[in-house]
Amino acid sequence: MRTQVAIIGAGPSGLLLGQLLHKAGIDNIVIERQSGDYVLGRIRAGVLEQITMDLLEQAGVAQRAHAEGLPHDGFELLFKGERHRIDMHKLTGGKRVMVYGQTEVTRDLMAARAAAGLNTVYEASNVSLHDFDSQQPRVRYEKDGVQHEITCDFIAGCDGFHGVARASVPASAVQLYEKVYPFGWLGVLADVPPVGEELIYANTPRGFALCSMRSHTRSRYYLQVPSDDKVENWTDTLFWEELARRLDPAARERLVTGPSLEMSIAPLRSFVAEPMRFGQLFLAGDAAHIVPPTGAKGLNLAASDVGYLSSAFIEHYRERSQAGIDHYSARCLSRIWKAERFSWWFTSLMHRFPETGEFGQKIQEAELDYLVNSEAASTSLAENYVGLPMKL
Ligand code: RFL
Numbered sequence: 001m002r003t004q005v006a007i008i009g010a011g012p013s014g015l016l017l018g019q020l021l022h023k024a025g026i027d028n029i030v031i032e033r034q035s036g037d038y039v040l041g042r043i044r045a046g047v048l049e050q051i052t053m054d055l056l057e058q059a060g061v062a063q064r065a066h067a068e069g070l071p072h073d074g075f076e077l078l079f080k081g082e083r084h085r086i087d088m089h090k091l092t093g094g095k096r097v098m099v100y101g102q103t104e105v106t107r108d109l110m111a112a113r114a115a116a117g118l119n120t121v122y123e124a125s126n127v128s129l130h131d132f133d134s135q136q137p138r139v140r141y142e143k144d145g146v147q148h149e150i151t152c153d154f155i156a157g158c159d160g161f162h163g164v165a166r167a168s169v170p171a172s173a174v175q176l177y178e179k180v181y182p183f184g185w186l187g188v189l190a191d192v193p194p195v196g197e198e199l200i201y202a203n204t205p206r207g208f209a210l211c212s213m214r215s216h217t218r219s220r221y222y223l224q225v226p227s228d229d230k231v232e233n234w235t236d237t238l239f240w241e242e243l244a245r246r247l248d249p250a251a252r253e254r255l256v257t258g259p260s261l262e263m264s265i266a267p268l269r270s271f272v273a274e275p276m277r278f279g280q281l282f283l284a285g286d287a288a289h290i291v292p293p294t295g296a297k298g299l300n301l302a303a304s305d306v307g308y309l310s311s312a313f314i315e316h317y318r319e320r321s322q323a324g325i326d327h328y329s330a331r332c333l334s335r336i337w338k339a340e341r342f343s344w345w346f347t348s349l350m351h352r353f354p355e356t357g358e359f360g361q362k363i364q365e366a367e368l369d370y371l372v373n374s375e376a377a378s379t380s381l382a383e384n385y386v387g388l389p390m391k392l
C-alpha cells in the first residue's frame with residue numbers, strides 16, 4: 001500500500017489531521033490500535049477554544065458542535081466559600097469557549113471520514129515505524145493475523161502519550177521534560193443538569209473540585225484525589241457527598257445527583273518531548289506533550305499542532321516549500337510551552353499540595369483574591385483560558 005501521509009492514531013489529533021489533509025487533496029491512511037467504539041468510550045476533554053472550532057470548521061465537521069455545543073462567556077472561581085465570576089468575553093475583547101465533548105468531536109470526525117470513504121484501519125496490532133530518516137518511510141502493522149506495509153512520504157505520530165511513534169525515536173535524539181503531580185482527578189459523568197450555567201473551579205481545604213458539563217442535561221464533575229487512590233474506593237454516593245462538601249452553600253443546594261455513567265481516575269502530569277520532528281516523522285498532540293487538565297488545554301493543543309502540521313504538508317505538496325515542515329517543531333513548541341506554563345500555574349493555584357500545608361492554602365487564597373480583584377491579573381487568566389493566538 002502507498003499513501004502520502006500515514007497517520008498513527010485515530011484520536012482527535014489523527015482524525016482531524018486526516019480530515020484537513022483530505023480537504024486539501026492529500027491522501028492519507030489512519031492506523032489505530034483500538035476499535036472505534038473503544039476510542040469513543042474514553043471520556044476526556046470538554047472545552048474547545050475558538051482556534052479549535054476554526055480548525056473543525058476548516059475540516060468541515062463543525063456543524064453539530066455549533067448546533068449542540070454551549071458557548072461560554074465566563075467561568076467561576078470558588079475559594080474561601082465564595083464564587084467569583086471571570087468574564088472571559090469582556091476581558092478578552094469578545095472571545096469565548098465552546099463546551100462540546102471530545103467524544104462528540106471524535107464521533108463527528110469519524111462520521112466525516114466514513115462518509116468520504118477514507119481508509120482507517122482499526123484494531124491494528126504491532127504497529128512499527130521504519131526508515132523515517134529517509135525519503136521512503138514505512139509503517140508496518142498486523143490486522144487479523146495478516147502483516148501489512150504502507151510506504152509513504154511522511155508519518156504523523158498522533159498516537160497519544162503511550163504510543164509507538166515517540167518510542168521509535170532513538171533516546172539520544174529527543175529531550176523529555178516531565179513533572180508528575182502528587183494527585184489525580186476522579187471524574188464522574190452523569191445525566192443530571194449541571195449545578196451552574198458556567199464551569200466552577202473550586203479551591204477548598206479538602207482539595208480541588210471542578211463542575212463541568214456536556215449539555216444542559218449531562219454533567220461532568222471532578223475531584224482531586226491522592227495519586228494512589230483507586231476507583232474501587234469510591235461509590236456514586238461517596239462521590240456526590242464529597243463533591244457537595246467542596247461546594248458553596250448555594251451550589252450545594254442546587255446540586256442534582258444521579259447514577260454515574262462513567263467514573264475514572266486520571267493522573268496529573270506535565271510532559272514535553274523536544275523536538276517534534278525527526279526526519280519524515282512528526283509528533284502531534286499527546287504523543288508529544290501532556291498538560292494537567294486544569295486549564296482545559298490538552299485537546300486544544302493537539303488541535304493547534306494539527307493546524308500547523310496540516311499547513312506544513314499543504315505547503316509542501318502545493319508549493320513545493322519546506323518552510324512549514326522545517327518550522328513545525330519550533331512553532332508548536334512555542335505555543336505548547338506557554339500552555340504548559342498556564343496549566344502548571346492554574347493547577348498549582350487550585351489544588352491542595354500535601355507538602356505546603358496551611359501556609360500553601362493561605363498563599364493560594366491570597367493569589368485568588370488578587371486574581372479576581374485585579375483586572376490585569378484576571379485578564380491574563382482569561383486570555384490564556386480562551387487560548388493564545390496561533391501566530392502562523
Ligand atoms: P489520544 O486521544 O490519546 O489518541 C491517540 C490514539 O492513538 C492510539 N494509539 C495507537 N494507534 C496505533 N498504534 C499504536 N501503537 C498506538 N498507541 C496508541 C490510541 O488508541 C488513541 O486512539 O491523543 P490525541 O489524539 O493527541 O488527543 C489528545 C487528547 O485526547 C488529550 O489531550 C486530552 O483528552 C487530555 N485530557 C483532557 N484534556 C482536556 O483538555 N480536558 C480534560 O478533561 C481531559 N481529560 C485527558 C483527560 C487525557 C486523559 N488521558 C490521556 C489518560 C482525561 C484522561 C484520562
Ligand code: PHB
Pocket residue numbers: 044045046047199210212213220293294295296297
Ligand atoms: C471537562 O469538561 O471534562 C473539563 C472541563 C474543563 C477542564 C477540564 C475538563 O479544565
